[in-house]
Each structure stands twice: as structure tokens, then as C-alpha cells.
Amino acid sequence: MRDFSNDMENLSLNTATVRQRWNLEQIIDGCARHGIVDISPWRDQVADCGLEKSAKLIRDAGLTVSALCRGGMFPAADARGRQAAIDDNCRAIDEAVALGSRSLVLVVGGLPEGSRDLEGAREQVLDGMRSIQEYALSCNMPLAIEPLHPMYAADRACVNTLKQALDMCDRLGEGVGVAVDVYHVWWDPELREQIMRAGRSGKLFGYHVCDWMVPTQDLLLDRGMMGDGVIDLKKIRGWVEEAGFNGKCEVEIFSAENWWKKDPDEVLKTCIERHQSVV
Amino acid sequence: MRDFSNDMENLSLNTATVRQRWNLEQIIDGCARHGIVDISPWRDQVADCGLEKSAKLIRDAGLTVSALCRGGMFPAADARGRQAAIDDNCRAIDEAVALGSRSLVLVVGGLPEGSRDLEGAREQVLDGMRSIQEYALSCNMPLAIEPLHPMYAADRACVNTLKQALDMCDRLGEGVGVAVDVYHVWWDPELREQIMRAGRSGKLFGYHVCDWMVPTQDLLLDRGMMGDGVIDLKKIRGWVEEAGFNGKCEVEIFSAENWWKKDPDEVLKTCIERHQSVV
Numbered sequence: 042m043r044d045f046s047n048d049m050e051n052l053s054l055n056t057a058t059v060r061q062r063w064n065l066e067q068i069i070d071g072c073a074r075h076g077i078v079d080i081s082p083w084r085d086q087v088a089d090c091g092l093e094k095s096a097k098l099i100r101d102a103g104l105t106v107s108a109l110c111r112g113g114m115f116p117a118a119d120a121r122g123r124q125a126a127i128d129d130n131c132r133a134i135d136e137a138v139a140l141g142s143r144s145l146v147l148v149v150g151g152l153p154e155g156s157r158d159l160e161g162a163r164e165q166v167l168d169g170m171r172s173i174q175e176y177a178l179s180c181n182m183p184l185a186i187e188p189l190h191p192m193y194a195a196d197r198a199c200v201n202t203l204k205q206a207l208d209m210c211d212r213l214g215e216g217v218g219v220a221v222d223v224y225h226v227w228w229d230p231e232l233r234e235q236i237m238r239a240g241r242s243g244k245l246f247g248y249h250v251c252d253w254m255v256p257t258q259d260l261l262l263d264r265g266m267m268g269d270g271v272i273d274l275k276k277i278r279g280w281v282e283e284a285g286f287n288g289k290c291e292v293e294i295f296s297a298e299n300w301w302k303k304d305p306d307e308v309l310k311t312c313i314e315r316h317q318s319v320v
Numbered sequence: 321m322r323d324f325s326n327d328m329e330n331l332s333l334n335t336a337t338v339r340q341r342w343n344l345e346q347i348i349d350g351c352a353r354h355g356i357v358d359i360s361p362w363r364d365q366v367a368d369c370g371l372e373k374s375a376k377l378i379r380d381a382g383l384t385v386s387a388l389c390r391g392g393m394f395p396a397a398d399a400r401g402r403q404a405a406i407d408d409n410c411r412a413i414d415e416a417v418a419l420g421s422r423s424l425v426l427v428v429g430g431l432p433e434g435s436r437d438l439e440g441a442r443e444q445v446l447d448g449m450r451s452i453q454e455y456a457l458s459c460n461m462p463l464a465i466e467p468l469h470p471m472y473a474a475d476r477a478c479v480n481t482l483k484q485a486l487d488m489c490d491r492l493g494e495g496v497g498v499a500v501d502v503y504h505v506w507w508d509p510e511l512r513e514q515i516m517r518a519g520r521s522g523k524l525f526g527y528h529v530c531d532w533m534v535p536t537q538d539l540l541l542d543r544g545m546m547g548d549g550v551i552d553l554k555k556i557r558g559w560v561e562e563a564g565f566n567g568k569c570e571v572e573i574f575s576a577e578n579w580w581k582k583d584p585d586e587v588l589k590t591c592i593e594r595h596q597s598v599v
Contacts, residue, residue, distance in 0.1 A: 152534075157552040159507070192471045194507035195534045195550045205509045228438070228473035230484045255431075255474045257539055271474045273436040 055293035115169030220247030240284025262297035334572035394448030499526030519563025541576035547598035
């Protein structure tokens, strides 16, 4: 396992972690100030700053980009909605290219409004992926499916286990892999086995860390800082690295009532300290 | 598939559904009044009423008992805690026998205080089950492991998929099966396959219904009434019956801010109406 005790090279900051008090420009400045070398920005933050300006700021600060967050959201109630999603994903690919991102993360979407057809939604995801795959390949932009925790199956992502995501990758083929976020998968009895499968097949495109708090107060916005919850982070990183992953560990914390309210400089310091001690 | 359009025989009321405004005696009266023929009571409600009195009231009202809720909670930080859990499970078996229950539901427990060792907790569950299995067999009391939604892995149950529960049953052998609650498993891509497996092996001891609300406001206490959420209830009952299940459909709704606040007579009416139309 890589020694992170003094590491700054393998930490990536998902910009959602400090999104409430800083815009993208401030985040980029903050990363430069704290010695963070890699980020994963969100599309809305990039749009607010402007795509070209974002790319220039990132470049000028010497940052690299692990991933752009996010494409996906494929299922829709009608053909027009599905086509709009495909078009939007193609724009996301263009933006990822413009930012020099190494991947585009996909949160695939849940049930269309008014639907209870989970299997149908999953088929719509496959169809949507097929519709953008060739374009992504032509742009050399890897697509990283992020399986989301089952509690998001209805409204955010109907791909809910690493096994399911990898089965989907097998059906899709080239250019498609997975982003493993401990928050979503830590509970999975098949986690080790599926991480190894992802590694063997060269599909492990990203690795995200945060923590699961007990109790969790909110389904979406109560993720914990690494070390504050119950996830055995070192064990899972051990598996990921055993599977051949040598990329960045991306810190992504949605925490409306706690970390998002703190001074972002303090948050970044804590991210670094925890990256070096508990991740 | 069984026709429930005028059915009262296959509805069981989990007493948690009206627990906030009625005690067990009132619930039993309410069931008699509404023509509900089967209940699944909780141990704390039985204890408040008294075990012998509860058994007599249930008998006198002509009710049957699908299951007693609940045993389990095996993992503990030390040997004393684990033994206390085993002792408590043996008492739960005795209570289930006294009530004439057809099974004892087990919510297996999560991580011990301060622990991040999920695999260890799962081993503790197996050990705990082994410690009570012989006693349960001697009492002819089937033990129904209820896999809980992955969002409860840390604090309530580290058995989080039907596959995992059935793998555990395979290791344990006789007298141990599963209770399938749609709330916990509806998202699972392997649900149909694992329901069939449970049926084939004679391990499908119980089936619980409610619904998944979008959005869900609380991790524990915001379950929906059948038909109000996004679960395809008829599809899943179809699978369960295809797998050979012909027992009761048990309504179990934890809903602190909605159903628990309503007039329990209205709640029971709604349960019956939904049982006959959307389950």
C-alpha cells in the first residue's frame, strides 16, 4: 500500500467539498495555497466561472483534473427527455476535454417521474450509455459509472452496486469503467471481490473517500470527514491498490450542516491531515 | 398470483404501524374491529401489556401471529455483550412460543460501538445465530433473518442483501430462513433471482410491504403506505408467489411524521384498502 503519511501527490479535491462558501476560482486558489495538486470540479461551478476561464485558471495553477462531475441522468419519461440527456452528456464530454479531465463521472439517474419501472430505468441507462460511448471514445474521454448507494435508487442512480456497474461495463465494452466511492459501497458484502474484478479488467477509473456517520441525519447531505465515521478506509484502499489502482484518492464530502459551513481553509487543512493519516 | 381484491385472509398487521397512538391491547381490538386476522407484534409492546395477557388477548380475539419482532442484535464489543444478546434471543424465542407465533424475525445488529470491522460483525452474527439455533429448533420456532437496507449497515443490521442472508442460511442449515421486506430490498438488481432461490430452498418465511417515498425525509421513520411510493409491489409479490410463498403480506410502516400521527382506525382502513388494490 502506498505510504500517504506525507503525501500530497495522491490527494484530489472534489470541489463539492467546499462548494457552499467558495466558487471555483476561490477553490483553485485555495488548492494552490494548500499544495493540493488535483481537483474534480462540478459542471455547475465550471459554468458559473465560464468553461474557458476555468480551464485557464486550472492550468495556470498547475492543477490536474481527475474527473469532471458529472454526466448521466439518462432515464426520462419520454424520448425527448432521453435525447436531451444524451445531448447534455455529449456537452459534458466536451467540457471534460476542455478542462483536460482524465475522466467524466456518470451518476446514471433514477426512475423517471411517475415511474416504478426500475428494470426499465436500468435499460434506459444502458441505452443512454450506448448513445454517448462512441463520441466519448472519439474524444478519448473515459466514462466512469459511479454506483450510488441503494438509498438513491429512486431519485439519483439506479446503478447501486459495484457488481451491477461492472456487469454494465461488460455489456458496453471499451471506454467505460467505474468510480468507486466508499460512501456508496462500503456496506457491500461483495466489495472486495468486485474491486478485484474491476482492477483485473482495467475498469477502476476513480476512487473517492469520505465517511459514513452514525447516526446519519440526512440522506444526501450528511457525509462525514474521513476518520469521523465507521468506514474502514485503509482496508478498502488496500483492496483498491491490490487491484492495481494507483490514481488519486478523491475527497468528496457533501455536508450541508457541518463541513460546508466551516472555513474552507480549515476544511482543506483537515482533508490533507486525514488523507495523510486515515485514508 | 393470488387475488387480493376482496382479501382479508392474507393481510397481517405489523403492530409498529400504529404503535404511536395505540398500545397492544388497543391494536388487538382494532384488528378485531376491522377484520384483520393476523398480526406481528413487537416485543416491547408485548412486554408493556404482559406476555401472558398478550397471548390471551390475541387468542381470545381469534388472531394468529405471523412473527414476533424481533430478536437479533448479536454483535457486541465484548464477550459479555455477546452473551447477553444470546440470552435475550433465547427469551425472544420463548416469547414467540408463548404467543403462538409462526416465526421470530431477526434484525441481526450492526457494528459494535467504536468498531469499523464490518466483516467481524458479520461473523459475530453467524456465531450468535449458531448459539441460538439449536434452542430454536427444540422449540420449533423458525428464525427469519431480515436483511435490512444498506443504509442500516452500521447501526441496525450488517446483513444487507437477500443474497447475503441466504448465504448465511446455507451456512447455518435447518430452521433458519429469511423475511423479505420490500423496503429493504426493492432496489436490488438480484432481487428476483434471490427470491426464487429463497423459495426453492424453502427459506421464504415472511413477506413485508410498505413503500419507498421520494423524497425520503428520514432514514428510519419515513416509510410510505403501499401505493404512495415507487416500489412496484405487484411485481415483487408476483415473484414471491412464483417462488412458492403463500403466507401473509405483512404491512409494516414506520412513519413518525405521517401515518403514526393519524387516527389508527383510519390507518387500518387504508392498509386494508391498499392491500386489496396495490399490494
